[in-house]
Amino acid sequence: MSALFAPLSLRSLTLRNRIGVSPMCQYSSDNGLATDWHLVHLGAFATGGAGLVLTEAAAVTPEGRISPQDLGIWDDAHIPMLRRITDFCRAQGAVMGIQLAHAGRKASTRRPWEQPGGTVPVSEGGWDNVMAPSALPFAPNFPSPHALSLDGIAHVITAFRAAARRALEAGFQVIELHAAHGYLLHSFLSPIANQRTDHYGGSFENRIRLTLDVTDAVRTVWPSDLPLLVRISASDWAEGGWDIAQSVQLATMLHARGVDLLDCSSGGLAAHQQITIGPGYQVPFAQRIRAEASMPTAAVGLITDAIQAEQIIADGSADMVFLARELLRNPRWPLLAAHALGAMTTWPPQYERARPR
Incomplete structure (x- = not known):
């Protein structure tokens, strides 16, 4: 019996395996609208055997997009x-999830392949109402953000709640809240980006307040039988920033508020971060949070090999693995991983003749 291909129950749902598709920005939307690119992109992962397919970050407000070409769910x-x-992906046996996000001070920026990088000016489709906990830009070529007012914070919370309602109507079964990679919720968590002096800044309890408020707001409209996930950056990889000890504390509070699994990434908040990258380099974050916060976790980061993924689940480091670039290279990685591990899995009948024998 393969640990990686054992089913996983989250509330009323049962995932066919422990493999998730990480949110991967495609920068291919039309005013926030999904396109045929998204259908083919996400559909390939569903036919490829992943247990959970997550969309890229879907902005809960127009100004919450990373780029003008980001996916949206504000309308x-x-x-x-x-x-x-x-509808298509669920018909292939995948559980469908959407990541709800607000880009914060990293909004109104160019797609990665566009030069020069950095800020998109209003004259080219960008916007000047970029928001953050404090008026501190991410980097010199990024927008100079406005510090959110209390009314602005209330608007963000309302936008996340409304987006959760739309997600349910759109047929999603899982929501993941994006509190990682330097975007709005993460920037409130970290003292590097959050220098407020009101009750949304300063102490740990104040800095986590917006993430908890958004979680509570979403849980009021998201059905009690459907799972809620949160992605965090477990460390800023920068002195004086957010770290794994604070992540464990936050995880405990999120779990008590109805969060079912923590997606454990890292980095993205500080331009001066120092990260030592290697295969599975973020797995220890998922392992520690799972052990100390007593909640399910997903491990991410340079997970590319079936035996590597199997070991992460088998040794209790995490309950799921989320893959990204490896799935871009091969959307049918789960089907081939099952073959490599001797696990039983179902191929789409259209592809059955290609199953390794």
């Missing part, structure tokens, strides 16, 4: 195409 007009995608 009911976004629902029909998303529904088409979830």
Whole structure:
């Protein structure tokens, strides 16, 4: 019996295996609307055997996009195409999730392949109402953000709640809140980006307040039988920033508020971060949070090999692995991993003749 291919139950759902598709920005939307690119991109992972397929970050407000080409869910007009995608992927046996996000001070920036990088000016489709906990830009070529007012914070919370309602109507079964990689919720968590003096800044209890408020707001409208996930950066990899000890404390509080699994990434908040990268380099974060906060976790980061993924689950380091670039290289990685591990899995009948013998 393969640990990686053992089913996983989260509330009323049962995932067919422990393999998740990490949110991967495609920068291919039209005013926030999903396109045929998203249908083919996400559909390939569903036919490829992943247990959980997560969309890229879907902005809960127009100004919450990373780039003008980001996916959105701030308007009911976004629902029909998303529904088409979830209908197809669910029919292939995958559980469908959406990552709800607000880019914060990393908003209104260019797609990675566009030069020069950095800020998109208003004249080219960007926007000047970039928001952050404090008026501190991420880097010199990034927008100079406005510090969110209390009314602005309330608007963000309301936007996440409304996006969760739309996600349900669009057929999603899982929501992941994006509190990682230097985007808005993460920037409130970290003292590097958050230098507020009100009750959303300063102490640990104040800095985590927005993430908890958003979690509570989403849970009020997200059905009690459906899972809620949160992605965090477990460390800023920078002195004086957010760290693993604070992550364990936050995880305990999120679990008590109805979060079912913590997606444990890292970095992205500080331009001066120092990260030592290697295969499975972020797995220890998932392992420690799982042990000390007593909640399910997902491990991410340079997980590329079936035996490597199997070991992460088998030794109790995490309950799931989320893959990204390896799935871009081979969307049918789960099917081939099952063969490598001797696990039983179902191939789409259209592809059955390609199953390794």
